[in-house]
Amino acid sequence: MENAIEVTVKLFAQYREGHFKAEPRVYPKGTTVEGVIIETGIPVEQFPIGVIMINGRHMDESYVIEHGDTVSLFPKVGGG
Amino acid sequence: MEAKSYLRQCSRADGMLTLKDQRSTAAKFSLSMHKVEALALELGILPLRHQRNQHTLSLKQQRKLFESHVAIIGCGGLGGHVAEILTRIGTGRLSLFDFDHFEEHNLNRQNFSTLASLGKNKVTVVKEALEQINPSVRIEGFVHRFNPLSDMSMISNCTVVIDALDNPEIKVQLAKACKTKNKSFVHGAIAGMHGQFSTNNTLEKLYPEGGRGAELYSGNPAFTVTLAASILAAETVKSILGIGEVLENSFMVTDLLHNEFETLPL
Incomplete structure (x- = not known):
């Protein structure tokens, strides 16, 4: 697929349940982090997004992923 | 003599x-x-x-620890346990803040919540219990909902401020206020079998939006709370003594389900 890029998606905490810890995944060029979140099907309604990191740097959902990126997703953790 | x-x-x-x-x-x-x-x-x-x-x-x-003064904001799950650890290790002064009283659903994890303490102010119960453990610690208890926007003068003498709150919005405000006042700030939060920690940093990157987190669904089991309180206490003691490494410019996530501790840049 010419327009396809491969990234590594890493999931943390509750996002791993029923999903995976880390996986290589293929997306169309131009996909945003928001698109990755939707495609993985992680339950962001139940566990809202806290931190998004791309290659160890903090980014937001609008970031357009690039081939070779590592996308790390953490749920918001706020309990005391 | x-x-x-x-x-x-x-x-x-x-x-x-x-x-x-x-x-x-x-x-x-x-x-x-x-x-x-x-x-x-x-x-x-x-x-x-x-x-x-x-x-x-x-x-x-x-001695340095004994001369220090730590504020613990929130005396629920994290706060009650971190207060006990700091009392036992020999912190000289503690200021405790919480507006709430003990309820039945606290019994799964909150230190000093017992059948006898249900309905009583958390701060009052915790202070009394700590004085039974170590009467050398000076403990001030405030039955008060701490507001970082207006109450920083109440903790002006404190060396370190511990975030044991359960509200991301107030956590962010407290971190910011501590940065402004140049105070050491130790952050912790939990949800289910997971924890998150950071020291001397503001928290906007961890909480880009207000609102509750995964704890609303996953709750807070006792082992996550006590692990988190231990990390908070260790970060506090290291900050006071200037030893080892604290989670400055970084945050750590803990995952008891998969036995993982990971430190990442912030």
Whole structure:
């Protein structure tokens, strides 16, 4: 697929349940982090997004992923 | 005879002071237990209760810890346990803040929540319990909903501020206020089997939006709370003593489900 890029998606905490810890995944060029979140099907309604990191740097959902990126997703953790 | 000479006489051959002798010194010279411990540490005499802190802590470090003042904002799951750890290790002063009272759903994890303490103010119960553990610690309890936007003057004497809150919005405000006031700030939060920690950083990147997190669904089991309280206490002690590494410019996530601790840049 010419327009396809491969990234590594890493999931943390509750996002791993029923999903995976880390996986290589293929997306169309131009996909945003928001698109990755939707495609993985992680339950962001139940566990809202806290931190998004791309290659160890903090980014937001609008970031357009690039081939070779590592996308790390953490749920918001706020309990005391 | 003055108190210092008396303490020298009382101290054992190994340089330790027993609780009995600490008490008798306090009674004889009308001093508080806090004052007696301060005098003892000044003389190089270590209260016997701290024996097993050696040699993780030197006597000099024990003294520095005793001279520190820590504010604990929130006395629920994290706050109650971190308060006990800091009391046992020999922190000299604690200021406790919480507006709430103990309820049945706290019994799964909150320190000092018992059948007898249900309905009572958390701060009052925790303060009394800590004084039973170590009467040398000066503890101030405030039955008060701490507002970082208006209440920082209440903790102006504190060396370190611990975020044991359960509300991301207030956590962010507290971190920011501590940065402005140049105070050490130790952050912790939990949800289910997971925890998150950071020291001396603001928290906007961890909480880009307000609102509750995963804890709303996953709850807070006892083992996550006590692990988190231990990390908060260790970060606090390291900050006070200037030893080891704290989570500055970074955050750590803990995952008890998969036995993982990961430190990442912030």
